[in-house]
Amino acid sequence: MKILIVNAGSSSLKFKLFEMPNEDVLAAGEIERLNMPGSKVKIKYGDGQVFKDQQDNISYERSAGIMLNRLKDLNVIDHLGDIKLVAHRVVAGANDFDKVTKITPKTLRRIVELGEIAPIHNPSEAKYIDIVTSILPEATQYAVFDSAFFHDVPAMNGQYGIPHELTEKFGIQRYGEHGINHTYITQEAMKMLGTNQADIVTLHLGSGASVAAERDGKCYDTSMGYTPMNGLLMGTRAGDVDPALVPYLMKRMGASADEVIEMFNERSGMLGVSGISSDMRDLEESSDPQAKLALDMFLNRVIKYASSYITELDGVDAIVFSGGIGEHDEWVRSEVCKKLRWFGVELDEEKNKAQEPGDLSSTDSKVKVFLIPADEEIAMVRDVYAYQK
Template sequence: MTRPVALTLNVGSSSLKFGLFDIEGPPIELGFGIVENIGTALRLKFTCNGTTITRASSERGPADHRSAVSAAFALLHSQVPSAKVVAVGHRVVHGGPAYAAPRIVSDNLLDDLSRFAPFAPLHQPHNIAGIKAAMAEFPDALQVACFDTAFHRNHPKVNDLFALPRAYYERGVRRYGFHGLSYDYVAGELRRIAPQLHAGRVVMAHLGNGASMCAMEGGRSVASTMGFTALDGLPMGTRTGQIDPGIIFYLLREEGMALDEVIELFYSKSGLLGLSDLSHDMRVLEAAGTPEAEEAIDYFVFRIRRELGALAATLGGLDAVVFCGGIGENSRLVRERVCDGMGWIGIGIDPDRNAENATVISPDHSRIQVMVIPTSEELVIARAIKRFREAPNMPEAGGKPLGQAGPDPA
């Protein structure tokens, strides 16, 4: 007997993350996996029912994303043979200025997403390749695109502007913000856990290999540290974060670097990796104890604290700070250093609660609550799938972000 399930896909340049969900009722995750090293030595990992299956090959792995989707589905089928994929949801980094909610995939949508590729050149082409691969692999399945930028599309215009001639704004050169699926989920969890905080002024910090912060008021994004691309704002695992654009001119003119070399430097060789000359992984840096590793952590923390103050000013005050993402959820050290000395704004943490990774890590008497809420981009995508399956004629654009659209479908 077949079991209808939904598949979520998060496709990167050399990896593909996928989740399997039961969507007969409220979406429930059945398993989660990853295909790594696309085009080289293939490695697949899938966790289901508490059991993790790992497969590796010394031979050349899938040469393209369609092959990677096929490999992922073959692994799913071997572990969950009764599963029939009836819908696939896709994380798409850039939805441009138009898309403020998930959309059913169509040829017109794919054309639009291709036009947004210059806005996210290291992400968007792979997202599109994953969609096309899934459409070929599951031709009868509903395909839904969910955009990382959508959560931020209700910003006040002043927060989206750059001080460029206005014609560039009309051509799409504006601040977009990213990590929207993560913020969407965490905002929904905050509303469930602490509705009074959700209704107030909150700064969320999605800290991982990619890192950003978001100011929310009443659960809606009003400002983000990321801008036109996912390169801006905080330093990240291998990305620079905010940088003087004059450095680009200097590298091109004085250092004689080619444009592609500058792109690779900023996206792949900088951030924690570049500063530490060791690793992009915060766990490695915390354990290393070298001066360079410590300096990389210090800079990461410094920028978080600086952006926290700026976002609090944007909100006109602060009621809560929420950490999420791999570093935000797991690094006691980073959370401690970010909050240390922030009593002037009302922020403090309880060392024991922080050590336990408790949901609330601030002291009972603290004016501003500091929280840790694990994120789930995959569940946001699964909820979008559920909504479209229940109401296939629902509006395909506009509306509220999923995290603000009421309780999960029953």
């Protein structure tokens, strides 16, 4: 059975086509820098073959067309109808969805409605579902929710200090994001540690970024909140801001609340601070002092959350780097670990420069430092295949 996994992020589209139940990867692709100059397409398929292309400002709609049509054009499949199941990563499921869910018109409407929690993600994910439905009308589609992992967060960490009746009435709590990958890298870290009883801090660092604390495989705390805007400084998202800034900026800018939130989500973060780019690579190459400030602010927020979670857990057995920045930026890993030395974290700089997945900690480190590439797709395909059997 061929199952297509669609993982649409805020600035990239990842996808993998699996042959199940053997978990054979028939093709794996990524389209990055969506809606930016220099959008890049890369698809691995066959016996080590690679297709590459570069275009400017590939949109969400165009990326979906590239994904599906190239699988046929590259002879990965004979017909689009060979794809029987499609699973989509969906960020916000709130309390409505805590497991894999078959997509129906009712489910899709609710995903769209939950866009008020994840305005950057849910609407575009719903759009991909619509596009895939139009191209693959016979395929069964499922949603796998990022927020499901955070249902275990204890109330002291998951709830806000607002009147309890509002928490209950409106379902206001921390829903988190990147839960599929936090789940996967936590499970992989426990395998590497050789135990299911471990305290771990996982760092999913990319254009969207979050830190989570895990105890014995369950989430204990997370940097993201009711929406994915909260927490770390991100590519275009502001992260933690004083809520009083919303009415203040509404008055000063003559803007609506929605317009201020849109600014916090899409024109802030490293892009807003630097005035140059939301891409870490562009900022590291720049000599502009605002680019340096954006980098410093990003690192500062990562270190604050990681160190606070290590303290909250009374120490940890491991910290894990993942995500586009976490996996590919040796400088970020080095700078974060330097600040965590107080907790017994010691990075082997030679291993760090090699950037090979695995244990990057030095021999005398009291805490393991793991580099575990994000593989939300394998986690998703296992869940969906098990669910539909």
